[in-house]
Amino acid sequence: MSPRNRHRRESEGRASAPVFAALGDPTRLALVARLSRGQPYSISQLTEGSWLTRQAITKHLRILEGVGIVHSVRAGRESIYKFDPQPIKELKQYLDLVSKQWDEALNRLKAFVES
Amino acid sequence: MANDRIEKRIELKAPVSRVWRALTDYREFGEWFRVKLDGPFVPGEVSHGHITYPGYEHLKWVAVVRKMEPERLFSFTWHPYAIEQNKDYSNETPTLVEFRLEKIPTGTLLLLSESGFDKIPADRRLEAFRMNDGGWTQQMKNIENHVAQKSSSQGV
Numbered sequence: 023m024s025p026r027n028r029h030r031r032e033s034e035g036r037a038s039a040p041v042f043a044a045l046g047d048p049t050r051l052a053l054v055a056r057l058s059r060g061q062p063y064s065i066s067q068l069t070e071g072s073w074l075t076r077q078a079i080t081k082h083l084r085i086l087e088g089v090g091i092v093h094s095v096r097a098g099r100e101s102i103y104k105f106d107p108q109p110i111k112e113l114k115q116y117l118d119l120v121s122k123q124w125d126e127a128l129n130r131l132k133a134f135v136e137s
Numbered sequence: 138m139a140n141d142r143i144e145k146r147i148e149l150k151a152p153v154s155r156v157w158r159a160l161t162d163y164r165e166f167g168e169w170f171r172v173k174l175d176g177p178f179v180p181g182e183v184s185h186g187h188i189t190y191p192g193y194e195h196l197k198w199v200a201v202v203r204k205m206e207p208e209r210l211f212s213f214t215w216h217p218y219a220i221e222q223n224k225d226y227s228n229e230t231p232t233l234v235e236f237r238l239e240k241i242p243t244g245t246l247l248l249l250s251e252s253g254f255d256k257i258p259a260d261r262r263l264e265a266f267r268m269n270d271g272g273w274t275q276q277m278k279n280i281e282n283h284v285a286q287k288s289s290s291q292g293v
Binding site for chain 2 (some may be wrong): 035042043046074116117121123126127128130131132133134135136
C-alpha cells in the first residue's frame with residue numbers, strides 16, 4: 023500500500039462504504055479470492071485462464087483499488103496487483119460487532135417473554 | 138462478506154401475542170433492549186429515549202418506526218452504534234431493523250434482520266471497532282474460507 027493511500031484511509035475515512043458494493047460482484051469477489059492468497063498478480067496473469075478480457079479485468083481491479091482492497095505497483099511495463107485485507111477486516115468486524123449485540127438483545131428478549 | 142445484512146432466528150417459548158407485546162409496547166421493549174423510551178411506538182414517527190445499558194447511559198436512542206403489522210411485522214430505522222455523544226448522525230442513511238413473527242407449535246419463531254450496512258461510512262465502522270477488540274485472526278480465517286468457497290464456483 024502506498025503511504026498516500028494509507029494516510030487517506032486512516033485520517034479522513036472514506037465518504038461512504040463502497041467496500042460492500044465493490045464485493046457485491048461475483049467477478050470481483052473471485053479476483054479478491056485469488057489475490058487474497060497473498061501472492062501479487064499482474065493483469066496478464068489474472069486474465070489468463072479467465073473468460074474475461076484484459077480490459078474487463080482492469081476495470082474490475084480499478085474498482086477494487088478504489089476502495090483500498092487491492093493496491094497496484096508498477097513493475098516495468100506491467101502493473102502488479104496486491105491484496106490488502108484491511109478494509110475487509112474492518113467491514114467484517116463491524117458486522118460481527120452489531121451481530122453480537124443482537125444476539126445479546128435477543129437472549130434478553132427470550133428471557134423476558136419466557137419468564 | 139459481500140453481504141450487507143444481519144439475520145437472526147430465535148424460537149421463543151411464548152405465544153405470538155406475548156412476543157408482539159414485548160416488541161411493540163415501548164415499556165416492555167425498553168426492559169429487554171435496555172432503553173428508556175419517552176413514549177409509545179407510532180408508525181412514521183420518531184421514537185426518542187435513552188440507552189440504559191450499563192456504561193452507555195449517556196447515549197440517546199433515536200429511531201423511526203416504520204411498520205407495525207400486528208403480530209406479524211415490526212420495523213424501524215436507526216443508526217447502529219451511534220456512539221459519539223456530540224456527533225450528528227442524522228445525515229447518514231440509517232439501517233432498517235425488521236422483526237417478523239411466525240406461530241410455531243412451541244410458541245413463536247422470531248426472525249430479525251438488520252440491513253443497509255453498505256451505507257455506513259467507514260470511519261463510523263472504525264469508531265465501533267475501537268470499543269471492541271475481537272478475534273481478528275479468527276475473523277480473517279472466516280473471510281478466507283468464505284472467499285475460497287465463493288471463488289471455486291466462479292472461475293476467474
